[in-house]
Amino acid sequence: MNPTNPSLDSRTSLEKCFSPAKINGLELKNRLIKAGTFENMTPLGVPGSTLSAFHQRLADGGIAMTTLGYCAVTADGRLNENMMYMHEGIRAPLTSLIHSLHERGTAVSGQMGHCGGFSKNRELQRRRPLGPSFAINGLGLSQGMFFADAMSIQDIDEMVDQYRDAAQFMKSVGFDALEIHFGHGYGLCQFISPKTNKRKDEYGGSLENRMRLPLRVLAAVREAVGDAFPILGKISMSEGVRGGIHYDDSVVISQMLDRAGIDAIVCSGGTSTMNPMLMFRGDNMLPTMLATEKSLLMRLILRLAGKSMFRDYPYTDLYFLEQAKRIREAVNCQLVYIGGATGNDNFADLMDAGFDFIQLGRSLLSDPELPNRCARDAGFKSRCVHCNECVGTIESPQGIHCTRY
Numbered sequence: 001m002n003p004t005n006p007s008l009d010s011r012t013s014l015e016k017c018f019s020p021a022k023i024n025g026l027e028l029k030n031r032l033i034k035a036g037t038f039e040n041m042t043p044l045g046v047p048g049s050t051l052s053a054f055h056q057r058l059a060d061g062g063i064a065m066t067t068l069g070y071c072a073v074t075a076d077g078r079l080n081e082n083m084m085y086m087h088e089g090i091r092a093p094l095t096s097l098i099h100s101l102h103e104r105g106t107a108v109s110g111q112m113g114h115c116g117g118f119s120k121n122r123e124l125q126r127r128r129p130l131g132p133s134f135a136i137n138g139l140g141l142s143q144g145m146f147f148a149d150a151m152s153i154q155d156i157d158e159m160v161d162q163y164r165d166a167a168q169f170m171k172s173v174g175f176d177a178l179e180i181h182f183g184h185g186y187g188l189c190q191f192i193s194p195k196t197n198k199r200k201d202e203y204g205g206s207l208e209n210r211m212r213l214p215l216r217v218l219a220a221v222r223e224a225v226g227d228a229f230p231i232l233g234k235i236s237m238s239e240g241v242r243g244g245i246h247y248d249d250s251v252v253i254s255q256m257l258d259r260a261g262i263d264a265i266v267c268s269g270g271t272s273t274m275n276p277m278l279m280f281r282g283d284n285m286l287p288t289m290l291a292t293e294k295s296l297l298m299r300l301i302l303r304l305a306g307k308s309m310f311r312d313y314p315y316t317d318l319y320f321l322e323q324a325k326r327i328r329e330a331v332n333c334q335l336v337y338i339g340g341a342t343g344n345d346n347f348a349d350l351m352d353a354g355f356d357f358i359q360l361g362r363s364l365l366s367d368p369e370l371p372n373r374c375a376r377d378a379g380f381k382s383r384c385v386h387c388n389e390c391v392g393t394i395e396s397p398q399g400i401h402c403t404r405y
């Protein structure tokens with residue numbers, strides 16, 4: 001802080017936020033990145049005009065890089081059958097979507113996801129979804145898919161290959177960066193978490209063992225895309241559940257990823273499977289979920305168990321800042337802040353705290369023009385009120401949207 005003129009400092013920090021910066025070999029025009037938010041705009045898994053229009057609006061709004069949320073690395077890695085998975089059948093529409101964003105001066109990242117044992121995909125090729133250990137498949141209950149099976153070593157080897165193949169495909173269709181999802185309770189997170197990984201072999205037990213698959217995946221993706229291509233990794237710093245990943249673990253997890261050559265870590269938290277509100281903060285989405293859930297069984301489960309899963313976490317701006325700062329001190333790679341960054345005052349603080357980039361989720365759903373508005377007006381702040389209805393209505397036929405504006 002400049003003690004004689006604090007506003008000068010914040011102006012300098014904001015100038016930094018709106019100036020170009022590199023992730024590995026990729027130059028971004030500013031430090032603002034659209035966070036991966038599964039768009040639900042790929043009916044039957046095909047990226048079409050709705051998804052294109054959604055990202056084009058973001059590109060026109062000034063974001064440096066947009067992220068296509070949850071690109072499943074394989075068909076069985078989808079949470080449901082309307083998710084996109086990486087295969088030749090979508091090469092043409094995906095290439096043209098990415099091309100249209102490049103024409104607008106925006107880079108495109110693809111979030112590489114695999115649901116592991118958490119799926120309601122009715123087109124599952126296996127009998128059951130596969131995770132690190134046999135478990136109840138909470139998401140699949142409505143479809144009568146009650147359980148997930150434990151992966152064999154051969155399944156693990158196949159999963160590494162699926163990430164490698166998907167990465168190769170994604171680079172070839174024009175993605176500028178890839179973001180491996182290590183968090184939020186999905187497949188790789190299920191391995192990292194002692195809560196969900198009960199294996200007795202070299203993929204379970206110690207943190208070193210639990211990180212074996214995620215690190216093999218990172219190595220395979222790196223092999224596929226080469227040294228100069230940006231690879232980000234999104235982690236859950238804490239799952240917010242007893243016996244799960246804790247903030248202390250995430251410092252070590254980040255150091256392992258850093259040593260293994262990741263370019264940037266996105267410091268998120270919570271899990272979609274056990275404690276989603278830790279990730280989102282703000283209004284509890286349980287009432288919206290109850291109102292929109294079609295399955296009678298799921299409604300019953302939500303009524304009985306919803307309160308323990310959807311806990312209240314009041315919203316504050318930059319709610320992961322203190323924990324993410326610990327990671328900043330512990331690693332050399334670049335860091336991407338995520339969680340309640342909503343305006344120029346936050347952006348300046350994050351630049352001062354040494355974060356390299358900032359991911360924005362709900363504030364951009366509320367207003368895709370936010371980056372341009374912030375660049376024009378130093379006092380600008382998002383109009384998002386963290387009602388979380390964009391999450392509660394995620395399965396709406398129109399895709400994700402802000403229900404207020």
Ligand SMILES: Cc1cc2nc3c(=O)[nH]c(=O)nc-3n(C[C@H](O)[C@H](O)[C@H](O)COP(=O)(O)O)c2cc1C
Pocket residue numbers: 035036037038039069070111181184234268279280338339340341359360361362363390391394400
């Ligand atoms: C509608 C919606 C869908 C989301 N889908 C994903 C997703 O597919 N992958 C993911 O990593 N995070 C997902 N998230 C979480 C966001 O990436 C982000 O971590 C969270 O919204 C907190 O950031 P914010 O305060 O900027 O919104 C989603 C968020 C929203 C609002």
